[in-house]
Amino acid sequence: MDKRIIYADNAATTKISEKALAAMLPWYTENFGNPSSIYGRARTARRGIEAARETVAKALGAAKPNEIYFTSGGTESDDWAIKGAAALQTTKKHIVISGIEHHAISETAHSLERFGFEVTELPVDSCGLVSVESLEKAMRPDTFLVSIMLANNEIGTIQPIKELCAVAKAHGALFHTDAVQAVGHIPVNVQELGVDMLSLSSHKFHGPQGVGAMYIRSGVRIANLIDGGGQERRRRSGTENVAAIVGMATALEEQTADWSRLPKLEALRDRLIKGLLEIPYTQQTGHPTRRLPTNASVVINGIEGEGIILGLDNCGIQASSGSACTSGSLDPSHVLLGIGLEHAVAHGSLRLSFGEETTEEDIDYIIASTKQVVERLRSMSPVWDSVNNKPLK
Amino acid sequence: MLYSDKVMDHFTNPRNVGEIPDANGVGMVGNAKCGDIMQMFLKIENDVIVDVKFKTFGCGAAIATSSMATELIKGVTVEEALKLTNAAVMEALDGLPPVKVHCSVLAEQAIRAALSDYYRRQGIDPVPIVGEIKEEEEHEMEE
Numbered sequence: 175m176d177k178r179i180i181y182a183d184n185a186a187t188t189k190i191s192e193k194a195l196a197a198m199l200p201w202y203t204e205n206f207g208n209p210s211s212i213y214g215r216a217r218t219a220r221r222g223i224e225a226a227r228e229t230v231a232k233a234l235g236a237a238k239p240n241e242i243y244f245t246s247g248g249t250e251s252d253d254w255a256i257k258g259a260a261a262l263q264t265t266k267k268h269i270v271i272s273g274i275e276h277h278a279i280s281e282t283a284h285s286l287e288r289f290g291f292e293v294t295e296l297p298v299d300s301c302g303l304v305s306v307e308s309l310e311k312a313m314r315p316d317t318f319l320v321s322i323m324l325a326n327n328e329i330g331t332i333q334p335i336k337e338l339c340a341v342a343k344a345h346g347a348l349f350h351t352d353a354v355q356a357v358g359h360i361p362v363n364v365q366e367l368g369v370d371m372l373s374l375s376s377h378k379f380h381g382p383q384g385v386g387a388m389y390i391r392s393g394v395r396i397a398n399l400i401d402g403g404g405q406e407r408r409r410r411s412g413t414e415n416v417a418a419i420v421g422m423a424t425a426l427e428e429q430t431a432d433w434s435r436l437p438k439l440e441a442l443r444d445r446l447i448k449g450l451l452e453i454p455y456t457q458q459t460g461h462p463t464r465r466l467p468t469n470a471s472v473v474i475n476g477i478e479g480e481g482i483i484l485g486l487d488n489c490g491i492q493a494s495s496g497s498a499c500t501s502g503s504l505d506p507s508h509v510l511l512g513i514g515l516e517h518a519v520a521h522g523s524l525r526l527s528f529g530e531e532t533t534e535e536d537i538d539y540i541i542a543s544t545k546q547v548v549e550r551l552r553s554m555s556p557v558w559d560s561v562n563n564k565p566l567k
Numbered sequence: 568m569l570y571s572d573k574v575m576d577h578f579t580n581p582r583n584v585g586e587i588p589d590a591n592g593v594g595m596v597g598n599a600k601c602g603d604i605m606q607m608f609l610k611i612e613n614d615v616i617v618d619v620k621f622k623t624f625g626c627g628a629a630i631a632t633s634s635m636a637t638e639l640i641k642g643v644t645v646e647e648a649l650k651l652t653n654a655a656v657m658e659a660l661d662g663l664p665p666v667k668v669h670c671s672v673l674a675e676q677a678i679r680a681a682l683s684d685y686y687r688r689q690g691i692d693p694v695p696i697v698g699e700i701k702e703e704e705e706h707e708m709e710e
């Protein structure tokens with residue numbers, strides 16, 4: 175087996191596209207004017223931002239470009255949606271989120287508890303799905319916001335956002351979705367989904383890091399998170415990151431222009447999952463079909479996730495895990511516990527998020543390397559019976 | 568998180584992996600819930616550790632600290648092995664990230680657990696010599 179270098183951690187961040195990078199450079203070297211100034215060079219920068227806004231709005235199916243606000247990334251958009259909605263409440267104090275949200279949502283929601291807000295975390299089933307019934311039951315007269323992610327970053331499960339959103343609306347609450355993992359990877363249309371707010375992040379779809387956007391439907395009012403000079407139509411201050419905004423729009427346009435790649439990606443994903451499941455005592459995490467096209471995630475019994483990641487790194491494969499050792503705490507990720515895995519099983523988690531450039535040969539190399547690494551780690555494990563290839567009990 | 572080259576070397580090429588069928592001191596610490604379990608096998612003759620092997624379930628640091636700990640006690644007397652501290656294991660590995668210090672503690676405990684077993688097999692109460700190995704630190708298979 176010839177060694178390859180395979181980047182399979184695109185859910186963490188992606189390589190910037192050549193087109194996006196090329197589109198960014200002139201905004202540093204020539205059109206570097208402050209978009210708020212009035213001379214020609216500044217007006218050019220302003221036009222660059224507005225063109226990017228149109229591109230992003232179109233890619234998301236927004237009714238108007240003015241529904242798009244540029245931010246510093248997914249985390250800021252998530253914080254803004256929750257804190258901004260909460261800040262305008264006078265009587266309502268209840269927020270509903272799912273139990274498998276990214277920390278940008280869960281930590282933010284819980285941070286409001288010290289101001290008297292209450293947070294309900296909806297449970298998910300073993301595939302990571304939130305049910306419409308559980309949301310219906312969780313809604314209270316004082317629920318003002320529901321925030322449920324479109325696609326999960328660890329297990330790739332795609333939620334029934336349209337249906338969940340309809341429940342929130344029927345109860346008079348705003349609906350926000352963290353679509354950071356979905357935008358640029360599957361078709362996302364804000365009007366079809368019916369959401370009031372949606373977060374996205376450029377570096378997850380081959381744009382630059384440190385820039386993102388929030389879709390806020392016309393007429394939806396939330397308080398500002400960042401006050402200052404009044405940029406972004408007075409709703410998000412700070413001199414715009416023009417080059418990054420243009421780079422993001424270029425990458426998004428590229429990623430959403432043509433979805434014909436999806437069947438090929440899904441076939442690669444399913445080949446990868448099938449190959450990994452040939453390892454005895456391994457199970458898939460996330461939904462079998464309602465999942466991101468480039469996410470393959472499993473838990474492998476008898477080993478610890480960080481060991482697999484380091485072992486795969488030695489094979490040239492960059493991947494990730496939700497094990498305790500990689501999360502920096504003593505517990506495995508809340509997502510893996512949320513889908514009902516026991517601690518001891520969740521420690522063996524492996525997530526491979528491959529990309530458009532990944533080939534079938536790469537997939538087969540990942541499978542073969544994972545098998546090799548797992549076999550080595552299991553042979554060293556005091557809880558594994560290597561003779562019979564099963565867990566010791 | 569940054570591992571030293573030594574940690575990576577001991578993770579990639581761990582020394583003394585395996586079991587000793589006729590070991591006369593065996594100890595296991597940690598538990599699957601926390602994600603780290605270490606098992607140490609000692610072969611002791613005339614108070615000298617003539618052979619040592621380990622098996623570890625855990626992260627890169629858990630494997631590297633077990634491996635280094637075996638290197639440090641191979642060929643030394645029981646008395647010297649009892650003096651091995653987690654700090655010495657860490658130092659030998661050129662340090663560990665702060666969140667991984669507990670792995671080196673576990674390696675020290677694994678050796679102490681194996682030495683306790685060695686004394687127990689000879690009808691000697693290990694507690695005054697080795698100290699208390701706390702019950703919950705010993706691995707429970709039912710976990």
Ligand SMILES: Cc1ncc(COP(=O)(O)O)c(C=O)c1O
Binds near residue numbers: 252352386
């Ligand atoms: C689901 C989800 N939400 C939010 C974020 C945060 O986005 P950013 O890195 O742009 O702050 C991420 C990325 O880590 C994510 O995967």
